[in-house]
Amino acid sequence: xxxxxxxxxxxxxxxxxxxxxxxxxxxxxxxxxxxxxxxxxxxxxxxxxxxxxxxxxxxxxxxxxxxxxxxxxxxxxxxxxxxxxxxxxxxxxxxxxxxxxxxxxxxxxxxxxxxxxxxxxxxxxxxxxxxxxxxxxxxxxxxxxxxxxxxxxxxxxxxxxxxxxxxxxx
Numbered sequence: 001x002x003x004x005x006x007x008x009x010x011x012x013x014x015x016x017x018x019x020x021x022x023x024x025x026x027x028x029x030x031x032x033x034x035x036x037x038x039x040x041x042x043x044x045x046x047x048x049x050x051x052x053x054x055x056x057x058x059x060x061x062x063x064x065x066x067x068x069x070x071x072x073x074x075x076x077x078x079x080x081x082x083x084x085x086x087x088x089x090x091x092x093x094x095x096x097x098x099x100x101x102x103x104x105x106x107x108x109x110x111x112x113x114x115x116x117x118x119x120x121x122x123x124x125x126x127x128x129x130x131x132x133x134x135x136x137x138x139x140x141x142x143x144x145x146x147x148x149x150x151x152x153x154x155x156x157x158x159x160x161x162x163x164x165x166x167x168x169x170x
Contacts, residue, residue, distance in 0.1 A: 021078040023057045030079060033057035042081035044073040048089050048105050055081055090147045096126040101148065104130030112143045113150035 022030045023040035033040075034057065042055040052071030060072035068074075075081055085107035092111035094102050104111070113128030118140045120126075125140050128150045133141035144150055 021057075024055045024079060024081045024083050025057075026055060027083045031057060039074050039076050040079070040081035041072055041074050042083075043086060044071055045084045045087055047071055048087045050086060053086070055083065092130045093128060093148060093151045095128045095150065096123060099151070102130065106131060109145055109147055110143055111146075111148070111150035112141055115140050115142050 018035050020032050020035055021037060021040070022032050024042065025031045037057050039059045040055075040057060041060045043050050043052045050071040052069060054072070059074050060068045063069060073081075087105055087107060088109070090104050090106070090109045090111075091101050092104050093113070094100050095113055110132045111128065111130065112133045114120075114125050118125060120140060122140070124134065125138070132143040135141065142150075
């Protein structure tokens with residue numbers, strides 16, 4: 001009888017798992033989760049402009065109809081919900097051959113275009129577009145950090161000429 005009791009006590013100790021995991025709760029913060037919590041949750045960064053921003057322990061919250069809250073992603077294991085900058089949408093201009101507004105996505109707003117005095121024939125530099133300059137050391141390309149900001153690179157020289165002409169005609 002004592003052997004059976006000892007055996008059951010040993011089995012109970014092995015079966016009872018009191019381990020804990022940690023999950024990301026903010027950009028630079030983690031927390032130890034409760035006993036037997038095996039999941040973490042956070043925003044689904046494949047969704048552009050995702051309104052869900054919560055990080056934490058356990059599965060995603062549920063709606064009243066028992067569906068997972070929109071924009072939340074679950075994962076299993078310690079620190080599996082690694083912080084990632086959210087993906088946002090913004091607009092830039094494609095400047096060549098004609099100026100058109102284009103939709104962009106990224107983790108920060110960046111547009112690029114030709115430098116003020118660029119007179120070359122590189123169509124990539126002339127066109128500009130989404131994101132920073134392809135070559136960060138290229139002095140013929142400028143990066144700006146506001147939506148649709150790459151229009152001014154081309155307009156500034158033209159505006160100077162027009163103002164000079166208007167002053168001269170007066």
